[in-house]
Amino acid sequence: MVLLLVILASFLIVCSRATGLEKFDHPIKVNGNLRFLVVGDWGRKGDYNQSAVALQMGKIGEELDIDFVVSTGDNFYTNGLTGEDDPNFLESFTNVYKAKSLQNQWYTVLGNHDYRGDVMAQLSPYLRKIDSRWICLRSFIINAEFAEIFMVDTTPFVKEYFVETEHTYDWRNVMPQKTYTENVLKDLENALSESRAKWKIVVGHHAIRSVGHHGDTNELVERLLPILRAYDVDLYMNGHDHCLEHISDTESPIQFLTSGAGSKAWRGDVKGLNREDMKFFYDGQGFMSVQMTPTHVEIEYYDVFGKILHKWSRSKQLHHIVI
Secondary structure (H helix, E strand, O other): HHHHHHHHHHOEEEEEEEOOEEEEEEOOOOOOOEEEEEEOOOOOOOOOOOOHHHHHHHHHHHHHHHHHHEOOOOOOOOOOOOOOOOHHHHHHOOOOOOOOOHEEEEOOOOOHHHHHOOHHHHHHHHHHHHHHHHHOOOEEEEOOOOOOEEEEEOOOHHHHHHOOOOOOOOOOOOOOOOHHHHHHHHHHHHHHHHHHOOEEEOOOOOOOOOOOOOOOHHHHHHHOOOHHHHHOOOOEEEEEOEEEEEEEEOOOOOOOEEOOOOOOOOOOOOOOOOOOOEEEEEEEOEEEEEEOOOOOOEEEEEEEOOOOEEEEEEEOOOOOOOO
């Protein structure tokens, strides 16, 4: 009985708090591999090929035996959720991602479209009672032993949203903006400085570098990128631009990976494809997979038919301390 309880406990996701950010401990498999999918900009009640992308995610998820799914935000179109009982949660999430392999935890950040609705509803633990896969916080950490994933709330950094009049945003618990964003960066910097993970991944909704419709997010280039470089972050993942792309940083080993093609894509809306740091761009629907060990990471991008469009990998040496 005791052994059974220990085994069951090893599969539980434990939540703790460190350096101001909640941390979810996600134990890796016995084989030492970590595998997950990344998708963004998806919640359209199955329309715009969302269901087709979900189908392929289920197939690839089963093939890879994934541990969880990461969402890069804009989870519910067009204006987030209206409340905890909004049927859009079931229609765009639960009823779309039905494959067995996708019944793992979903770790989710907010996008700008989510901020146009009831943010507190999307963050509410009540949604986990409706669908236990759902974990959505503003900023938090996924601790997967040799890898840590730092989820960052990027929407409040974008000044444009605070002055535009076309849309209304739910800024509860965000104002004043300057104080909020300073605290987000402080918490992230503290967490990165304390991290002993072999691989460090940061996830936000907005791109730092992109050749898609929105392009670079200047506020993140100025305020977030220096922190990522200073603490040797390996990968930055985002959505926002409805495409798949891979750009390499010109001043560090950071790779900028956009996975924002979970439903509606923007065909032909691209600029700067000839930039030397551009490794891959696709203006159709799809998603991304990540396969990791303590010494190796491999990224693959898939289209709506499950075809692999682009691969990238990197290896690291394990450093042992001699006593």
